[in-house]
Amino acid sequence: MNVFEVTGGNRLKGEIIPQGAKNEALQVICAVLLTPEEVTIKNIPDILDVNLLIELLAEMNVEVNRVDRSTCVFKAKDVDIDYLHSEAFRKKSGRLRGSVMLAGAMLARYKKAFIPKPGGDQIGRRRLDTHVIGFEKFGIDINHNQEDGFFHLSARELKGSYMLLDEPSVTGTANIVMAATMAKGTTTIYNAACEPYLQQLCKMLNRMGARISGIGSNLLVIEGVEYLSGTEHTILPDMIEIGSFIGLAAMTQSDILIKNVSVPDLGVIPNRFEQLGIQLEITGDDIHVPTQESYTIQKYFDGGVLTIYDHPWPGFTPDLLSIVLVTAIQAHGSVLIHQKMFESRLFFVDKLIEMGAQIILCDPHRAVVIGLGREQNLRGITMSSPDIRAGVALLIAALSAEGKSTIQNIEQIDRGYQHIDTRLQALGADIRRSQK
Incomplete structure (x- = not known):
């Protein structure tokens, strides 16, 4: 010890x-799953939670080039979706609350995701209701499997929707925003979180080709697009x-x-x-x-x-x-x-x-x-x-x-x-x- x-x-x-912002790093690193092109992220904090997330992406078959401890180039060209339903993923992601944000990007691009019981701090109950309710608004089917302990999420397509969040959850907003970027139609999110880190995620997504307006406010409007490209991003x-x-x-x-x-x-x-x-x-x-x-x-x-x-x-x-x-x-x-x-x-x-x-x-x-x-x-x-x-x-x-x-x-x-x-x-x- x-x-x-x-x-x-x-x-x-x-x-x-x-250091670079931990909470922003967890969001923008999950967002690399939205594109098969290269995404370069700079000012990454060299901390356990962020390094664990990068390891998870590598195990999902994302190409990871750690240029140095603060810069990383990701290329999610051939993602292993089935890994997200493995015992190895369940154990590793259970140590990291931020892993729940992998779901929004996976749903946007592959229409399929798995969410294990979230991990992280022992500071009280940290519910997933905001994430789940938001995903349901897109028409996503969500089922909890008692045997494997995963939430199974799937949809033929994601349909844009109006949603009033029950709370301005930062991770919930980030997850829903990532899912909305490639949903069909327009998504309006009211009572959205508007922390600088969430603003950074939205700006990064817009550079990738997303159409997000209202950044910095609690009312976000996202017009779905068919494809997102690579980008460079520097963490606050x-x-x-x-x-x-x-x-x-x-x-x-x-x-x-x-x-x-x-x-x-x-x-x-x-x-x-x-x-x-x-x-x-x-x-x-x-x-x-x-x-x-x-x-x-x-x-x-x-x-x-x-x-x-x-x-x-x-x-x-x-x-x-x-x-x-x-x-x-x-x-x-x-x-x-x-x-x-x-x-x-x-x-x-x-x-x-x-x-x-x-x-x-x-x-x-x-x-x-x-x-x-x-x-x-x-x-x-x-x-x-x-x-x-x-x-x-x-x-x-x-x-x-x-x-x-x-x-x-x-x-x-x-x-x-x-x-x-x-x-x-x-x-x-x-x-x-x-x-x-």
Whole structure:
């Protein structure tokens, strides 16, 4: 078992470049199945989840040329459809939530797909209803086979349709958009997700010959085409990693310059950290987080306690609530963290409390953080990473704590953060990967 051994208390300094966006990578890599021509994707993050998806494509007989760790050329000329119904695919895709998005591309091109029970984080129930209901609108037959555990999807042809999504699911919208690109007629998707990563997918598909309008809004109109061609695509920097570095700098009283962040695609993320009292200096496409001895959480105009909650884009992403929560530990003041989307994502706070944080877990969705204001330091402990984002929140806490911490189950962190230990070592962090 690999662990991180962390000795906290160091102030970090230097520049860091965020990796390519994990959530975008999973979408656009699935989209290569829509064409038999070459698709080149750049700025791919070198992380477990993305590498697992690339392995899946190779096993589906997609030609994969890994030019380097961040650039890959795909050619899905002769896809092995039957592999998607194999035990090998079921086991591998069960470790990766994003594999569900293979279905939309396969249905568009081959009118056939298989979906196993989805994998990924243990952060609460993550249902497939949005995907299934959307596919049914195209006239796709969906049957769950109890014996093999797969959803079997098939259709003679996909027919464009109007659909009002029950929730603005990002993966659900991506899956439906990919299916709609080659459906017969026009598909209108209302209450669609409009995250920058979904916008990137739509722009890539349009370069391939798709006809998608309304990009950036929650109303997408897709006119089906008969054929999609190859393209080149560059993935955005990962907004979750950018937010993580902001929180890390504040908690460790560090001076960090985050380079090439694509500021226009960050939405309200900088504002939420500024609400915690963190100074951000934005110059061009870089964010500088200077050393701060202290930071004070803002209050509402009427004096009420600040609440930070997740909301579909352009609201605040749920993937950064764990980071905001841990960053608030050493602030002056209090904040209510309201995690609406997942019922198990706040359960890691027991470890932060053991480290000395003052946090009240109100229920599975809400926690109140009472800032320590630097009056006392956190103390190092042994803990385990329950999911990607909580794992990095615990890592941030460990880097700010007195003494040594051991973080177990770091495979969860590796799923979403590229070589995080060596990149933080370059900034002066005392972090070591070892096997126990």
